[in-house]
Amino acid sequence: MLIFIENPKLLIDEFNQMAEIAQKKAFITVGIEIQKKEIITIHNYLKELSDLKSEFVKRDLENEANLVYCIENSLLAIAYELQMLVNLKEDQMSEAWDNLVRAQVIYGTVISNSPFQTEENNHYLNRLERYEKLLFPNLYFQSVGGIIKESHCSICNQKSGKCGHIKGKLYKGEICVRVISDMQLEEVSFVDNPANKHCRLISIEQNGKTVDIMTLREIIK
Ligand SMILES: [Zn+2]
Numbered sequence: 001m002l003i004f005i006e007n008p009k010l011l012i013d014e015f016n017q018m019a020e021i022a023q024k025k026a027f028i029t030v031g032i033e034i035q036k037k038e039i040i041t042i043h044n045y046l047k048e049l050s051d052l053k054s055e056f057v058k059r060d061l062e063n064e065a066n067l068v069y070c071i072e073n074s075l076l077a078i079a080y081e082l083q084m085l086v087n088l089k090e091d092q093m094s095e096a097w098d099n100l101v102r103a104q105v106i107y108g109t110v111i112s113n114s115p116f117q118t119e120e121n122n123h124y125l126n127r128l129e130r131y132e133k134l135l136f137p138n139l140y141f142q143s144v145g146g147i148i149k150e151s152h153c154s155i156c157n158q159k160s161g162k163c164g165h166i167k168g169k170l171y172k173g174e175i176c177v178r179v180i181s182d183m184q185l186e187e188v189s190f191v192d193n194p195a196n197k198h199c200r201l202i203s204i205e206q207n208g209k210t211v212d213i214m215t216l217r218e219i220i221k
Helices: 002-006 008-024 032-058 062-089 093-112 123-135
Strands: 141-153 178-191 203-206 209-212
Touching: 002 008, 002 032, 008 032, 008 062, 032 062, 062 093, 062 123, 093 123
Parallel strands: none
Antiparallel strands: 141 178, 203 209
């Protein structure tokens, strides 16, 4: 652990190795038990990284802490991808979708905080998008509209707008989000390009039956 504090470049090397190994297992053909084991390996490594990040923060090394965020969440995205593949094999389609979306969202936060990458032409995001197009049917998304009555900054806890932190940016290895604590619901509408792809229509009517939109299995109420 201390070696990384002296030389963060070694951390990048270790990450590249971990990511390469994990990605070799992120194919549908790879044994489900091997994929499950890799997910555990990644999560164990993430615990180590979390300790390392605390050390960087303690020493006021903000760039290094932010680097750990990017490494953590890149690996977490691969873990979600692996979990999606496991879900597909175990016939858990809804969970598979949610894990794909988690991978996309979390990797998006890495890209937007990395000076070297853009969202438009990112190899890994393209890969995740191909899963979406190939493996899942067309889904219908909902968007929740409303008036935010109370929200605060996740970094400093002050009311939104009262501090200089920017939503989506990293501060000492943590991402800044706007935490909504009170919202007045105005409307729920269907949208093509949703902010939240977890928020989707679950069932459709088909021949007088209510069926799951993913599996087409009847939903018995
Ligand atoms: Zn703040």
